[in-house]
Amino acid sequence: MAPACSAVPHLGARRVRHPAEPGPPRARAAEAAEHVTRGEAVIASRDDTLAHTLAHIEQYAVEDATLTSARRTGQRAESSPISAAGGAALRFLAASIGARAVVEVGTGCGSSGIWLLRGMRAESVLTSVDIEPEYQELARAAYRDAGFPANRVRLILGRGLHVLPRLTDAAYDMVFVDAETAAYPAYLAEALRLLRTGGIVVFNNALEAATSSDGPLSAPEPGTAAVREAARLVRDDEELVPLLLPVGEGLLAAIREEAPRD
Numbered sequence: 001m002a003p004a005c006s007a008v009p010h011l012g013a014r015r016v017r018h019p020a021e022p023g024p025p026r027a028r029a030a031e032a033a034e035h036v037t038r039g040e041a042v043i044a045s046r047d048d049t050l051a052h053t054l055a056h057i058e059q060y061a062v063e064d065a066t067l068t069s070a071r072r073t074g075q076r077a078e079s080s081p082i083s084a085a086g087g088a089a090l091r092f093l094a095a096s097i098g099a100r101a102v103v104e105v106g107t108g109c110g111s112s113g114i115w116l117l118r119g120m121r122a123e124s125v126l127t128s129v130d131i132e133p134e135y136q137e138l139a140r141a142a143y144r145d146a147g148f149p150a151n152r153v154r155l156i157l158g159r160g161l162h163v164l165p166r167l168t169d170a171a172y173d174m175v176f177v178d179a180e181t182a183a184y185p186a187y188l189a190e191a192l193r194l195l196r197t198g199g200i201v202v203f204n205n206a207l208e209a210a211t212s213s214d215g216p217l218s219a220p221e222p223g224t225a226a227v228r229e230a231a232r233l234v235r236d237d238e239e240l241v242p243l244l245l246p247v248g249e250g251l252l253a254a255i256r257e258e259a260p261r262d
């Protein structure tokens with residue numbers, strides 16, 4: 001019968017080190033290396049899963065030929081059109097509150113506007129602001145191609161922070177900001193003035209606030225810092241119901257409530 005404790009070192013006589021007890025330096029280095037490798041593998045597999053999940057979400061949102069054409073025009077003009085999933089979320093949010101009056105900052109070539117108009121009520125009006133007249137002309141053509149009569153869209157040429165203060169207080173159901181990230185906190189203040197109770201503010205590029213987008217010295221870019229600040233302000237405001245949606249470039253959304261909930 002085999003002895004209870006083998007004399008063969010690697011079978012039974014080896015003293016088992018407690019996991020918390022440090023091993024010899026070379027073994028420790030090997031363990032550390034293995035730990036890092038395993039950690040990287042776990043992160044890599046998560047990244048892979050995340051990429052697949054995000055791709056699935058993008059593909060779930062169906063663009064028709066008009067939206068695809070508007071998005072491609074925007075890509076050619078380098079106006080960074082919203083992704084299909086981001087657009088579908090805008091349409092969903094506009095439809096969920098029966099939006100009749102929506103303000104958009106950053107018309108681009110019309111992609112987000114078409115998604116918004118498709119969620120808004122019949123005979124509602126989208127007010128869209130941009131500093132580029134060429135983009136707005138392309139957007140106007142895109143809205144027409146999508147079947148929206150000219151009186152459904154009010155295009156205003158100018159800087160968002162110059163135009164928004166001229167719009168009527170509490171007269172809008174939704175404000176969508178897709179321009180000038182460095183000014184997001186200022187746009188939030190304007191949006192809260194423009195929104196009726198129950199209205200929704202939405203910011204695009206919200207995932208820019210993620211820490212991985214910090215610069216080489218770990219100091220965030222001004223745009224990134226402003227997106228973070230807007231996200232913090234939205235989350236800390238007791239009169240807002242916040243939500244961060246990981247679609248497209250990320251949407252930071254909030255419902256404007258009258259008073260804090262219990």
Ligand SMILES: C[S@@+](CC[C@H](N)C(=O)[O-])C[C@H]1O[C@@H](n2cnc3c(N)ncnc32)[C@H](O)[C@@H]1O
Pocket residue numbers: 074079080081082105106107108109110111112113129130131132135158159160161178179180
């Ligand atoms: C990301 S693109 C908008 C894309 C558009 N929402 C779409 O989905 O097609 C940003 C737009 O903001 C405009 N823009 C930049 N700074 C602005 C400002 N201060 N006020 C208004 N528009 C501005 C740019 O001309 C550009 O068209």
